[in-house]
Amino acid sequence: MKEIIRSPLFALLISILAYEIGILINKKTRIVFFNPLMIAIALVIGTLLALHIPLEDYQKGGDFIALFLTPATVILAVPLYKNINSLKKDYIAILGGVIVGAATAIFSVWAMAKAFGLSKELIASLVPKSITTPLGIELSTQIKGIPSVTVAAIIITGVVGAVFAEWLLKVCKITDKTAKGIAIGTSSHALGTTKAVDIGETEGAMSGLAIGLAGLVTVIVATILFKFGFF
Structure with a gap:
């Protein structure tokens, strides 16, 4: 029995089952805090x-799943392709918004981490917090961060974005649909995008577009900063 539960296949099985249970609970409750990934993590730890x-x-066993995360990022090209006309039409505003948003996310983490005296390793782990998980894990590894900390930061960022995005947009009086989607996707990746889809079709499409662009910008900027020894 001990050999079975310690085998890679058993680890793979409980990972998949935990996530499926998380999806089921999320669909049944429709409560944003019951994120499938968070539930799966809790179940696996338990x-x-x-x-x-x-x-x-x-x-x-977890390494089998991680093996497919990086190739899975290719799917981010799909929303880019589907919304290529919108990108061509408003490319200056869209690219400008994503670049500024992604850069702000990076530098705000760096500044606050420095203020609280965090180590370079933790700073590198928190920098990818606003991009999608596969890219975040890979970037964290490349810049000498701790992937597990990065995953936790990404989940928290996404859940916060999904919960407060619509309220914050109203407070800031942002009414343009494209601007709403770009803001949500850039700041809170796929989890935030689920909320953008609920707000509207255009918002959801633009948020999906922003995920890929923000990930690309974050990887480039963070890698350059790492090369210059910022973290």
Whole structure:
């Protein structure tokens, strides 16, 4: 029995089942805080503790999933392709908004982390917080961060964006549909985009477009800063 629960296939199985349970709970409750990924993480941690499975053994199975994360980022080209006409029409405003938004996310993390005296490793882990998980994990690895911390930061950022995005847009009196979508997608990636889709079709499409663009900008800027020793 011990050999079974410590095998890579068992780790892979509980990961998939935990996420499926998370999706089911999210659909049944429709509560944004019950994010499938957060639920899956909690279930996996609980299972590992209950069955006394070492993290090293679980990681052997988790690596199978991680193997497909980077190639999966290719799917981000789909919203770019579908909204190519909108991008051509308002490319200056869209690209400008995404670049400024992504840069602000990076420098705000850097400034606050420096103010609180965080290590360079933690700063590098928090920098990718506003981009989608596959890109965030890969970027965190490249700039010597801690991928597990990055994943937690990405989830929290996405949930906060999904919960408060619509309210914040109203407070800031932003009414343009394209601007709403770009703002949400740039700041809170895929989780925020689920809220953008609820707000409207255009908002959802623009938010999906922003995910890929913001990820690209973040990777470029963060890599350059890492090369110059900022973190």
